[in-house]
Amino acid sequence: MTVPAENGVPKVGPSVRMGSGVEFDLIRRLLGPPTDLGPAVVVGPGDDAAVVDLRRAVLSTDLTIEGVHFRRTWLTFAEAASRAVVAAASDLAAMAASPVAILVSLAVAPDQSDTVGELGEGIRSAARLLGVPLVGGDLTASPGPVVINVTVLGETEAPVTRSGATPGDEIWVTGVLGGSAGAVSAWREGSEPDAELREAFVVPKARIEEARWLVERGGVRAMIDLSDGLVGDAGHLAAASGVRIVLDPQAVPVHPGLTKKHASRLAMFGGEDYELCIVGEAGVFQPIVGSFKERFGAELTRVGYVEEGDGVHARTDEGLTRIVAGGFDHFASSSSC
Amino acid sequence: MTVPAENGVPKVGPSVRMGSGVEFDLIRRLLGPPTDLGPAVVVGPGDDAAVVDLRRAVLSTDLTIEGVHFRRTWLTFAEAASRAVVAAASDLAAMAASPVAILVSLAVAPDQSDTVGELGEGIRSAARLLGVPLVGGDLTASPGPVVINVTVLGETEAPVTRSGATPGDEIWVTGVLGGSAGAVSAWREGSEPDAELREAFVVPKARIEEARWLVERGGVRAMIDLSDGLVGDAGHLAAASGVRIVLDPQAVPVHPGLTKKHASRLAMFGGEDYELCIVGEAGVFQPIVGSFKERFGAELTRVGYVEEGDGVHARTDEGLTRIVAGGFDHFASSSSC
Numbered sequence: 001m002t003v004p005a006e007n008g009v010p011k012v013g014p015s016v017r018m019g020s021g022v023e024f025d026l027i028r029r030l031l032g033p034p035t036d037l038g039p040a041v042v043v044g045p046g047d048d049a050a051v052v053d054l055r056r057a058v059l060s061t062d063l064t065i066e067g068v069h070f071r072r073t074w075l076t077f078a079e080a081a082s083r084a085v086v087a088a089a090s091d092l093a094a095m096a097a098s099p100v101a102i103l104v105s106l107a108v109a110p111d112q113s114d115t116v117g118e119l120g121e122g123i124r125s126a127a128r129l130l131g132v133p134l135v136g137g138d139l140t141a142s143p144g145p146v147v148i149n150v151t152v153l154g155e156t157e158a159p160v161t162r163s164g165a166t167p168g169d170e171i172w173v174t175g176v177l178g179g180s181a182g183a184v185s186a187w188r189e190g191s192e193p194d195a196e197l198r199e200a201f202v203v204p205k206a207r208i209e210e211a212r213w214l215v216e217r218g219g220v221r222a223m224i225d226l227s228d229g230l231v232g233d234a235g236h237l238a239a240a241s242g243v244r245i246v247l248d249p250q251a252v253p254v255h256p257g258l259t260k261k262h263a264s265r266l267a268m269f270g271g272e273d274y275e276l277c278i279v280g281e282a283g284v285f286q287p288i289v290g291s292f293k294e295r296f297g298a299e300l301t302r303v304g305y306v307e308e309g310d311g312v313h314a315r316t317d318e319g320l321t322r323i324v325a326g327g328f329d330h331f332a333s334s335s336s337c
Numbered sequence: 338m339t340v341p342a343e344n345g346v347p348k349v350g351p352s353v354r355m356g357s358g359v360e361f362d363l364i365r366r367l368l369g370p371p372t373d374l375g376p377a378v379v380v381g382p383g384d385d386a387a388v389v390d391l392r393r394a395v396l397s398t399d400l401t402i403e404g405v406h407f408r409r410t411w412l413t414f415a416e417a418a419s420r421a422v423v424a425a426a427s428d429l430a431a432m433a434a435s436p437v438a439i440l441v442s443l444a445v446a447p448d449q450s451d452t453v454g455e456l457g458e459g460i461r462s463a464a465r466l467l468g469v470p471l472v473g474g475d476l477t478a479s480p481g482p483v484v485i486n487v488t489v490l491g492e493t494e495a496p497v498t499r500s501g502a503t504p505g506d507e508i509w510v511t512g513v514l515g516g517s518a519g520a521v522s523a524w525r526e527g528s529e530p531d532a533e534l535r536e537a538f539v540v541p542k543a544r545i546e547e548a549r550w551l552v553e554r555g556g557v558r559a560m561i562d563l564s565d566g567l568v569g570d571a572g573h574l575a576a577a578s579g580v581r582i583v584l585d586p587q588a589v590p591v592h593p594g595l596t597k598k599h600a601s602r603l604a605m606f607g608g609e610d611y612e613l614c615i616v617g618e619a620g621v622f623q624p625i626v627g628s629f630k631e632r633f634g635a636e637l638t639r640v641g642y643v644e645e646g647d648g649v650h651a652r653t654d655e656g657l658t659r660i661v662a663g664g665f666d667h668f669a670s671s672s673s674c
Contacts, residue, residue: 042393042496043496046499047499047500047577048429048432049397049429049434049491052395053392053393055391056389056391057389057390058389059488060387062475063442063443063484063486064477065477066480068479068480095386097388103396103398106400107400107484136396138399141402141405145480151396151398153394159388161384162383225385
């Protein structure tokens with residue numbers, strides 16, 4: 001059912017333009033050539049719903065809107081769509097779950113059907129990298145901005161939540177932080193970010209295997225992916241676990257592409273790096289830093305610890321300072337609920 | 338991460354406005370008071386992803402956009418949100434699956450935080466009616482229109498797809514058709530639809546129990562929910578099953594609130610009634626029409642049959658006529674892919 005719009009959306013009711021078949025071509029383009037759906041998918045795309053065999057389903061959904069989460073002058077639509085899939089998959093990494101299938105809802109202005117092809121390309125490329133099939137979705141007209149909603153279905157035997165942190169535990173992060181925020185910062189100042197900062201924003205990595213590997217080593221108490229920034233997400237961990245998290249700003253691994261001036265601030269508060277923040281039993285992770293780097297080509301860095309209390313604090317030369325700000329304003333950005 | 342916008346979205350980067358906590362209040366309002374998550378939900382809202390124990394997961398996702406699928410002068414935000422949940426759940430009905438949990442992504446303009454409360458009210462009310470918990474979601478700023486994406490997770494032992502129709506089968510529909518399109522038609526002409534037509538559009542019913550009851554009776558070969566209109570959705574069934582569907586326009590049950598002039602056309606082509614279109618083995622359904630009506634207060638009506646061939650045809654006084662048009666233009670409205 002369609003409300004008439006200025007921009008060429010066909011009218012509904014007795015005078016509706018009848019089935020042009022446009023959508024089916026678009027959906028076919030979105031899906032691309034048939035791919036192997038894997039053993040878990042019982043019914044794939046093309047029916048009212050997808051059917052997947054699972055024991056313990058893990059689900060997350062993530063909304064990306066043009067003009068809010070990205071601008072089309074910053075990245076291609078294929079890149080925006082691919083990034084949206086990775087961002088959704090990252091929530092599964094944070095639960096130590098493996099993605100099994102994705103569903104994508106798209107809204108595109110009626111006069112931009114080429115955009116559907118580009119978005120589909122990005123979605124399929126991200127799905128291929130994750131090794132999961134696209135099992136369903138929805139395609140609709142947009143009154144303006146491109147809208148991408150990605151739902152990722154995964155599976156886990158032993159989910160890792162945000163609520164397992166206990167006093168004495170250590171706080172660790174994967175990779176380097178602030179790169180994504182550094183790129184946005186450059187764009188906002190009207191310049192083009194360095195290639196490696198741009199890459200941090202445009203092609204983040206969902207740390208799926210890293211999360212599972214760490215959990216297999218043992219000692220993981222709680223985990224979150226860094227979408228709202230280290231301080232913001234540490235705040236979520238602290239709140240969910242009923243503990244205080246103390247961060248050492250000097251220890252936080254800063255993206256090497258950041259200029260010194262804002263580096264620490266961006267690494268502490270910048271969102272959407274999609275690295276993992278792991279709460280680990282004391283002493284468990286230090287011995288595996290080397291093998292983690294060897295295996296995944298990324299750092300594993302201790303950035304703080306857990307103690308009794310609440311909120312997020314910074315250890316500075318003057319002692320502990322409560323970081324009152326919780327990171328970005330999430331309502332204006334985005335966050336799982 | 339937030340792109341600055343004209344409409345008050347906070348800026349990102351070093352000058353970002355730090356965690357106002359606004360989002361958390363909004364999410365709390367969206368979720369409402371804690372509800373019983375049921376035995377299947379292992380991890381509910383508040384973590385990176387939801388975890389649900391299931392054997393065979395059924396998943397569908399559905400995108401609703403203000404100005405495309407509804408106007409705020411037609412219905413309240415609570416009604417729009419509730420309708421979006423029902424529309425998504427209807428896809429599960431069409432698979433003969435039972436909903437287990439829902440995830441909702443919302444985008445609302447930053448200056449309309451009251452809208453989040455209204456949307457949350459509608460979502461919770463629909464979830465209550467369906468008897469399922471809201472286990473996750475995403476909340477983000479919109480550059481303008483309200484965006485609602487609903488993902489419904491369900492479970493089934495024996496999914497009913499679109500592809501089981503064989504020559505000799507009968508085509509049946511639940512309820513009466515065209516009411517939803519009749520309401521939109523009235524609004525478009527600048528008048529207020531009759532209460533019963535408005536209700537057809539605003540508070541459709543997902544025929545979850547009806548679908549399962551029919552499947553338990555035996556003889557259901559294929560099924561679809563009527564979102565694209567009878568002709569459009571019969572076309573989906575025909576294409577998926579590799580058969581021809583012949584409809585009898587005289588037999589199609591017309592919503593009693595429709596004026597005679599357009600009634601048959603709206604009932605044949607009008608979308609979003611969310612009734613079921615069932616392909617049944619010949620002779621199986623006629624004997625249970627009475628008990629269906631007694632149990633569910635709705636008609637069960639034979640509207641056609643399946644034969645060899647392709648496409649959707651109408652049986653008229655002049656014989657068979659192929660209905661070339663497939664219903665609405667789905668790209669401009671919405672459809673599962």
